[in-house]
Amino acid sequence: MRATDIQTVRALPLFAGIGEAQFAALMDAALLQRFPAQVQLIHEGEEADFLHIVVEGMVEMFASGNGEETTIGFLAPVSTFILAAVLVEKVYLQSARTLTPSRLLMIPAGAVRKVFAGDTAFAGAVVIELAERYRDIVRQLKTQKMRTGIERLAAWLVAHGEATPDGLVVRIAFEKVKLASFLGMTRETLSRSFAALADYGVSVSGRTIRCADADALIRLARPDPLLDEHGQPA
Amino acid sequence: MRATDIQTVRALPLFAGIGEAQFAALMDAALLQRFPAQVQLIHEGEEADFLHIVVEGMVEMFASGNGEETTIGFLAPVSTFILAAVLVEKVYLQSARTLTPSRLLMIPAGAVRKVFAGDTAFAGAVVIELAERYRDIVRQLKTQKMRTGIERLAAWLVAHGEATPDGLVVRIAFEKVKLASFLGMTRETLSRSFAALADYGVSVSGRTIRCADADALIRLARPDPLLDEHGQPA
């Protein structure tokens, strides 16, 4: 494991205040591993054995049920995932797979729980992390129940767009069908939603979206600080 | 505050391992208050100032946005709520109101954070509580995205029914429109869904639901241990 990787991990809020010895204990127990794209890292229903951290690449969180699959979020470096399952020593509720070749740091669940019990600063950071994740999912649930499909798309564009001279530009880092699944619609509906947004100055070319009139989009999305702030997930 | 109330609160997993002095500190700072029905306790968007605990009565968690409202869960004694907002010192993402006359224990956010920092056992319990709540919301999101309206209703009935000689019996403790909102449908659709469940041996009389053939219902709900286990919310 490279020193620079350790540095980036150490810089995570989760490990910010943790003692040297405890951090070293975590890193000693941890594995750093490379995965190609499209590898399923976590199968929902299995025992949580590792706390995962995306160091490089992109990971999709999803859930499946009777043949269907729905995307719950996308993770870019550097973020942790499935912290909750590790802490309560229960099975994963979500699955995860790499979307691109990735490097993951995996810390054994037991080590996490041990350090948690012995390091107050780490315990505090874990709680903050967990609480923020909780709030992220609450936002997602609210968005799912209270906004229409087009509004969810508009909000996602606004949240992920980059301001440039000629308007908002969004680059989708994965297949559109994943975005559709995350937004809770089919790929066809997403396509039609993009078409409908043309009236609002949105043009699509491949995975790059340009929004000439960001304000119109924002108005459509009915942005809610309670829904859109932060925006850790996806 | 009555001694028996303190006992029930103390018996909560959240306070199980906490030291006497720390628990006393929390209780000293806490307020026990009665509220009539239909009182809004928490307004989303405001600063989190108290950790709330339902000691008696029933509380609805909900969220609103441009005139609409959606129910996120129902709380019966004894449960805590809005722990996450208290811990991260941010605004509430959900609102809460009493559905029936209730008694609430309210612990100032500062006291919670203080004891959290000083009592390892409490810190551990907070994390477990938080993690379980997180998992509850993940289940709710999955249910919302992966099951149809009727399936959500069937699953809710199965999860909340009581086994009796003549099948599953569910007593809805609040207005049906609240249940509809929780399940993510309109009251009309809920009514029609109940009608559709007649084919599965479900009969409705007022707020009491009887399910002659629980198995049929279970099959319809496509029960998923990952979705239905636990079932803290609602």
Next chain:
DNA sequence: CGCCGCTTTGAGTCCATTCAATTCCGGTGG
């Protein structure tokens, strides 16, 4: 007994999905 709120039922509309077919795009091999 009659009012009022909740619930149910009915009819019509809209939106999202499904199924099917076509187009677009990136990568490969000739």
Next chain:
DNA sequence: CCACCGGAATTGAATGGACTCAAAGCGGCG
């Protein structure tokens, strides 16, 4: 360099589910 291939994305048509609007039951409470 270009033609071809295959997966992804779009488009079209038809179906279906959920919603809105409207009106009629039902029940509780004064």
